[in-house]
Amino acid sequence: MSRLIVVSNRVNPPADPGVGTAGGLAMALSAALREDKGLWFGWSGHTVEPYTGQLSMQVVGGVTVALLDLDTQDEQEYYNGYANRTLWPLFHYRPDLVNYERSFDEGYERVNTRFAETLLPLIGPDDIIWVQDYHLIPLGRELRKRGVKNRIGFFLHIPWPARRILSTLPRHAELVESMFSYDLVGFQTEDDVEAFTDYAIHDAGAALEKDGVISAYGRRIRARAFPIGIDATDFEATLKSERAELFYKTMLNSQAGRKMLLGVDRLDYSKGLEERFTAYETLLANNPGMHGHLFLLQIATRSRDEVDAYQDLRGRLDNLSGKINGAYATVDWVPLRYVNRAYRRDELAGIYRAADIGLVTPLRDGMNLVAKEYVAAQDPENPGVLVLSQFAGAAEQMKEALIVNPLSREDVSEAVHRGLSMPLKERKRRWESLMENVRRNDVSRWRDDFVACLKTPITELAGVE
């Protein structure tokens, strides 16, 4: 029987599939794995000295998981190094923040080899393997080297960079070549597919056929966009929970009739938080009449604290928020509420619903699920307005949002102004179209489309010989 094997850096099936506090991705993958009696394989998040290569197998929420402990050098070089200090900034168009060391690269290769060696004995002849994200790009190649003939797919959750950016990475050619060990490579957007194809054609002499089929390095693969979504049904149910209701009411009370702009992000330089604060400052500077009648709530959960660039960013945001409040606050009004803690999903749902403007302005983002959650949380009779960066993957689908260039503070500030004065009829029209999209392109569809495509051999595609 054919099973699905999902491989990702971290493995996080919800302990109780009924509770719905886990993220949509974890829920969707878990549901597929339960149905298929599949397996979820990845790093336990723990380190041991020395590395043993032993797997711990567990059943969590009906899903079989296989966890591998790495050693501290792996954690430093592979996870904190190549994944978070090299690939993440590069793929988010920040070559200025890229830290490249050969040891990172070696750690990345070593961990991918360790994943391949420990996964190998678990693979049955008919299993299909689905590798997730930038931590594991070379895994397909390592499995092929060890004789794995199964169908293997790869999905990249973050953007694929333009070829000139990618070529600043030492050994970029090897990285791209390893993408050709898969049968199917999936991206968030058409833009990413185009960037990947562009590199393959110009730098690897690839030939492009119909239907995303592309051949290079003696292999024929498919490259396609599979935009990820949220679990919209589950999110709508969460919204009806007591806790969501409580948070909604608490926010309304604390708003005291003021308009609320809301940002919810991991504290990451790709999210454009400084630019967002500056745009808000511009809005305040240009509209004295608004003072006292609105505020920005920015929830920014601390993330990757061990990486310098994240500590630096945190310092700059602390300063900037202090500066804005120092300049504009009055005894009874704080214009910027800047919160560094995390909230549960049901709590967030209530907070989203209370916001008049959802401010989602990353400088670069694979998709951005906050944009979709914000839309899903709105009251259909009185929906808020989504202000969305043109550089979020979500902008390819969410065309009824107010699309902005996050680098222009005037652009963002004007969009917020426009959103705040938008007539109800227009808000409803835009929201209905956005919501239809959020429901249609949900996470189950993403998963089903990818798996169905991975199961279809290239030769069975219409129009491809």
Ligand code: ADP
């Ligand atoms: P990324 O994966 O880069 O963090 P996404 O927008 O795609 O960005 O996904 C972020 C997810 O994390 C969303 O599901 C969002 O609800 C959640 N999240 C972000 N910030 C917080 C927070 N402060 N508290 C709780 N959850 C958060």
